[in-house]
Amino acid sequence: MVVDSNEIETVTVIGGGQMGRGIGAVSALSGYETYINDIDESQLNEAKERIEWSYEKSVEKKQATETEIEDALDRLSFTTELEEAIEGTDFVMEAAVEQQSVKEDIFEDLDEIAPADAILATNTSGLNITRLAEVTDRPSQVVGTHWFNPPMLMELVEVIMTEYTPDEVADTAEDLIESFDKTAIRCRIDIPSFIVNRLMRPYGEGPAWMVYRGEHTFEEIDSAMKFKEGFPMGPFELADFTGGIQIRVEGEQDHLEDDRPMSYDTEVCPLLHQLYDKGRYGRKADAGYYEYDEQDEPQVA
Numbered sequence: 544m545v546v547d548s549n550e551i552e553t554v555t556v557i558g559g560g561q562m563g564r565g566i567g568a569v570s571a572l573s574g575y576e577t578y579i580n581d582i583d584e585s586q587l588n589e590a591k592e593r594i595e596w597s598y599e600k601s602v603e604k605k606q607a608t609e610t611e612i613e614d615a616l617d618r619l620s621f622t623t624e625l626e627e628a629i630e631g632t633d634f635v636m637e638a639a640v641e642q643q644s645v646k647e648d649i650f651e652d653l654d655e656i657a658p659a660d661a662i663l664a665t666n667t668s669g670l671n672i673t674r675l676a677e678v679t680d681r682p683s684q685v686v687g688t689h690w691f692n693p694p695m696l697m698e699l700v701e702v703i704m705t706e707y708t709p710d711e712v713a714d715t716a717e718d719l720i721e722s723f724d725k726t727a728i729r730c731r732i733d734i735p736s737f738i739v740n741r742l743m744r745p746y747g748e749g750p751a752w753m754v755y756r757g758e759h760t761f762e763e764i765d766s767a768m769k770f771k772e773g774f775p776m777g778p779f780e781l782a783d784f785t786g787g788i789q790i791r792v793e794g795e796q797d798h799l800e801d802d803r804p805m806s807y808d809t810e811v812c813p814l815l816h817q818l819y820d821k822g823r824y825g826r827k828a829d830a831g832y833y834e835y836d837e838q839d840e841p842q843v844a
């Protein structure tokens with residue numbers, strides 16, 4: 544038995560970082576009892592603060608009432624105890640760090656503890672979801688739900704199927720996403736980086752090589768994309784906003800070892816490694832391709 548969309552009452556988010564806190568904020572505001580779990584207590588404290596800030600903004604913009612926000616905050620629980628977060632859950636969205644081995648360990652634990660009918664989803668940016676399904680005894684209940692940053696504001700969520708995912712499970716994931724007032728698009732094949740990130744890859748990695756080879760500067764490329772092509776952010780600004788340097792470097796080995804068709808077969812541009820080694824992960828670290836003042840950092844959950 545697999546949970547049906549109209550039976551979902553409780554949602555659990557694993558990882559309370561940039562994405563997890565936003566997904567949790569959306570879920571609680573949409574009426575679900577929501578647990579956010581992280582191994583790091585300080586991340587949970589920060590998640591709580593940022594969600595409160597984000598909710599206040601929603602009230603200011605008249606997107607939610609004070610009462611709706613109070614109710615949403617009542618529905619939110621933050622815990623470092625995995626068991627507490629998943630023992631009564633209906634739907635898990637994993638948003639921990641972008642490393643295949645970490646995610647596989649998490650999925651083994653989820654499978655052991657979560658109710659048998661619960662669906663286990665991952666927010667991976669492009670790692671191997673089929674392998675996550677295979678570490679569980681419920682591969683048909685594993686699916687990708689890939690959000691965009693920041694979850695409170697971005698409308699699109701990709702729902703990714705593996706060879707084990709039946710339509711009913713993808714349908715349930717899509718119904719849940721739509722109950723969050725988001726738009727789901729389905730990626731019918733578990734292919735590295737799915738649809739959007741796959742399309743965007745030439746705009747992210749190509750420009751890094753151009754700078755590395757000394758052909759252009761960050762500013763020239765970002766300006767060209769914004770002013771000539773009409774993109775809201777240039778590739779380096781976007782990567783600093785999303786934490787793309789960290790995601791790409793930490794996922795590099797997993798991508799190189801990935802045996803799915805169309806896997807990434809190229810190494811990450813050394814420029815990203817140089818920045819990563821200096822802790823320049825993007826806005827959240829106050830430096831990435833560019834440098835930022837702490838107050839520049841967007842608060843949104």
Ligand code: NAI
Nearest residue numbers: 558560561562581582583586638639640641667668692785
């Ligand atoms: P982040 O680094 O901000 O947050 C990751 C969190 O996971 C941290 O708080 C960390 O303490 C926690 N964590 C690590 N191991 C854990 C475990 N075993 N159990 C529970 N929590 C654990 O990362 P971010 O940016 O939120 O990314 C999370 C996931 O979402 C990654 O898979 C990433 O590829 C994906 N993603 C990121 C996007 C972005 O724009 N940053 C967009 C879409 C997907």
